[in-house]
Structure formats: structure tokens, C-alpha cells
Amino acid sequence: MKHYEIGRGMSAEDAATEALDTIPEIPQDNDGPVFREPWEAQAFAMTLRLYQQGLFTWPEWAEVLAAEIKRAQEDGDPDIGDTYYHHWLNALESLVNEKGVADTETLDRYQTAWRHAAERTPHGAPIELENRDFSD
Amino acid sequence: MSINEERGQNDLTEHSHNHSHEHGEMSELSDTELRVRSLETVLAEKGYVDSAALDAIVEAYETRIGPQNGQRVIARAWVDLDFRSKLLEDASTAVNTMGNVSPVGSHLIAVENTPKRHNMVVCTLCSCYPWEVLGLPPTWYKSAPYRSRAVLEPRAVLAEFGVTLPDQTEVRVWDSTAETRYIVLPMRPAGTEGWSEEQLAALVTRNSMIGTGLAQRPDEKTEGS
Numbered sequence: 489m490k491h492y493e494i495g496r497g498m499s500a501e502d503a504a505t506e507a508l509d510t511i512p513e514i515p516q517d518n519d520g521p522v523f524r525e526p527w528e529a530q531a532f533a534m535t536l537r538l539y540q541q542g543l544f545t546w547p548e549w550a551e552v553l554a555a556e557i558k559r560a561q562e563d564g565d566p567d568i569g570d571t572y573y574h575h576w577l578n579a580l581e582s583l584v585n586e587k588g589v590a591d592t593e594t595l596d597r598y599q600t601a602w603r604h605a606a607e608r609t610p611h612g613a614p615i616e617l618e619n620r621d622f623s624d
Numbered sequence: 625m626s627i628n629e630e631r632g633q634n635d636l637t638e639h640s641h642n643h644s645h646e647h648g649e650m651s652e653l654s655d656t657e658l659r660v661r662s663l664e665t666v667l668a669e670k671g672y673v674d675s676a677a678l679d680a681i682v683e684a685y686e687t688r689i690g691p692q693n694g695q696r697v698i699a700r701a702w703v704d705l706d707f708r709s710k711l712l713e714d715a716s717t718a719v720n721t722m723g724n725v726s727p728v729g730s731h732l733i734a735v736e737n738t739p740k741r742h743n744m745v746v747c748t749l750c751s752c753y754p755w756e757v758l759g760l761p762p763t764w765y766k767s768a769p770y771r772s773r774a775v776l777e778p779r780a781v782l783a784e785f786g787v788t789l790p791d792q793t794e795v796r797v798w799d800s801t802a803e804t805r806y807i808v809l810p811m812r813p814a815g816t817e818g819w820s821e822e823q824l825a826a827l828v829t830r831n832s833m834i835g836t837g838l839a840q841r842p843d844e845k846t847e848g849s
Contacts, residue, residue, distance in 0.1 A: 500677075500680065500681050504681075522692075524693070524756070524759075525755065525756070526682075526755065527656055527657055527660045529681075529682045530660050530664065530678065530682055531660055531663075532681075533678045533681035533682050534660075534663060534664060534667060534673055534678060536681055537667075537672065537673040537677055537678060537681070538667070538672055538673070541672055541673075543672070574656070577656065577659060577660065577663075580663065581659065581663065584663070584666075584667070589666075589667065589670060589672060590663065590666040590667065590670070594666055595659070595662050595663065595666060598661075598662035598665055598666055599655075599658040599659060599661075599662045601662075602653060602658050602661045602662055602665070603653065603658055606650070606651040606652055606653045607650050607651070607652075608650065609650060609651045610649075610650060610651070611649050611650065611651050611750075611801075612749050612750035613651070615651050615653070617661075617665060
């Protein structure tokens with residue numbers, strides 16, 4: 489049986505391979521994970537980095553993710569694969585909260601600020617967060 | 625420049641005019657995007673992630689966001705005439721009834737290639753792209769040369785993509801905006817009578833849905849695989 493350790497110092501590619509081994513439900517084809525929207529790849533990449541920083545092990549991640557999926561199914565999510573990364577994002581928020589890295593209140597505050605940043609940025613220009621976005 | 629191309633340009637001008645206000649509008653992020661961005665900012669500020677490292681991972685995988693959804697849509701339109709007319713009438717609604725593809729936002733427009741008209745899609749101002757059906761845009765789609773030349777000399781651009789059209793085929797260029805995005809419905813290749821949707825989907829290339837390519841012929845497919 490393969491033993492998984494915390495992925496500190498591991499390359500992103502090795503970390504991704506381990507993730508795919510441990511969490512087989514990750515949508516993938518022969519070449520690796522597949523994403524349907526840019527934010528899915530972003531959420532995946534953040535999770536990979538946190539793993540590489542040693543914040544959790546893949547089995548630990550799989551457990552939180554499974555709990556999110558179970559909860560969604562109980563709430564009537566048909567779970568045919570198209571909501572997978574929504575569960576992933578819920579799990580990520582829940583885990584960083586649990587680990588004391590970012591609580592819900594902080595994330596809410598940043599979401600409001602990002603919304604303000606988008607609202608003042610003309611379409612096509614990169615949206616950047618500034619201090620003033622927190623004060624509105 | 626031929627009359628056909630001039631007509632194509634006029635269409636674009638007219639179209640840009642109709643929708644130019646949309647490019648002047650402010651940005652909007654979905655709730656999901658807001659959550660992802662917020663997580664990234666907080667994690668970056670605490671030193672857990674840095675954007676360079678994230679970009680490197682996303683870059684490694686972004687080509688993995690493929691045009692599978694679009695391929696299914698086109699293949700369905702080739703075999704199901706009812707679906708085809710619904711797609712051309714209101715692409716967003718038609719795609720959202722398919723069930724096996726992810727929902728698309730409003731204002732997706734399908735433009736149909738015929739022997740008389742070839743459609744090509746560009747976003748002259750930035751890189752608006754129907755990623756729900758086509759995945760992430762290829763680098764050339766976002767490049768300044770494509771964005772300007774697709775309008776000025778579509779036939780020359782097509783030639784560089786290896787596409788030569790008969791003179792009598794009009795080339796029409798559509799300019800995308802954040803709210804109005806296009807998918808080209810390419811012509812079904814000859815020699816595919818009786819093929820299943822799945823077999824047909826494999827002939828639909830990403831470029832054929834942007835209009836910088838044609839759907840593969842069965843013999844090309846064999847050579848390619």
C-alpha cells in the first residue's frame with residue numbers, strides 16, 4: 489500500500505499525480521485532469537499549492553470533499569459531474585476555515601471588495617483589487 | 625479585396641456598431657469567480673500561494689479545458705434537424721437543453737456555414753470567447769495580429785490556417801463581446817452518412833467552431849489518428 493506524506497517540496501506535477509491517485513473522481517482523461525471553466529483550474533491549482541505547503545494530506549482533502557458531495561446530494565444535487573468543482577470550492581473554503589487560514593467573514597469581505605473592483609473596471613481590462621474596494 | 629469580403633466587413637461594422645456599447649460596460653464576476661478570487665487573494669496575502677506558482681499550474685492544465693461541449697453540440701445539430709433549427713434560433717437555450725453539457729450563459733449565437741457563406745469569429749477588443757462550449761481560447765485568438773487581421777483580411781488569415789474557400793463563398797466575420805459570443809456551425813463533412821453523434825463529434829475541431837478551420841473529413845481523421 490502506498491503511503492502518502494504531506495507534499496512539502498514536491499513538484500506540482502508529482503502532487504497532481506498523487507491527487508489523482510487518491511481522489512479518483514477528479515474529472516480526467518488519459519493525460520490528466522480536465523476542466524470545464526477557467527476557475528476550476530484555478531481552484532485545483534490553489535488546492536495543489538496548499539497541499540505542497542503541507543496544509544493537509546490528500547486523504548484528508550478527499551474526506552472533506554466527500555463530505556461536501558454527500559451534503560450536496562442530500563440537498564438534491566443530481567451529481568452528474570457538472571457540479572464537481574462547485575463541491576471542490578465548498579470543500580476548499582471549509583478546509584481553510586477549519587485550518588484557521590481564512591475564516592468565512594474574511595472571505596466574505598474580500599468577495600464584496602472584488603465585486604466593487606469588477607464594477608469599476610471597464611470590460612476587457614484586467615480587474616485588480618485596490619484598498620478603496622474595501623471601503624465602499 | 626473582393627466584394628464578398630467587403631460585404632463581410634460591412635456586416636462586422638454594422639454588428640460592432642450595434643453592440644459596441646457592451647464593450648464600454650463594466651466588468652462583472654460571477655459569485656463563483658468572486659469566491660475563487662477572494663480565496664486566492666487571502667491565501668496569497670498569508671503567503672500560502674503566490675500567483676506565479678498558481679499561474680504555472682493553471683498554464684500547465686489550461687489546454688486541458690477542451691472544446692468537448694462544443695463538439696457534442698455540433699454533432700447533435702448535424703444529426704437532429706429539430707435541434708439544429710433550435711440552435712440557430714437561440715443557441716443558449718438549445719445548448720442548455722442538451723443535459724450532458726455544462727450550462728452556457730445567455731447570448732450564445734450559432735452561425736451556420738453553408739456553401740455560400742463561411743463564418744469566422746473574433747473579438748477585436750479583447751478575447752471574449754464562448755469557453756463553456758469551446759474551452760479556453762487558444763493563444764492566437766487573443767493575439768493582436770489575429771484580432772486586427774481577421775477583420776481586414778479574413779481570407780489571408782484563413783489561408784494561413786490552411787483554409788481556402790471557393791471565390792463564391794462569402795466570408796462573414798463576427799465580433800464577440802462579453803455578452804454576445806459566437807459558435808460556428810461548420811458544414812458536415814461528406815462521407816459521414818449514418819455516423820453516430822459520437823463519431824461525428826470527433827471530426828469537429830476547435831478551429832472549425834471558431835471558423836478558422838473546417839470540420840475534418842473522415843479520411844483526415846484516419847490519417848490523424
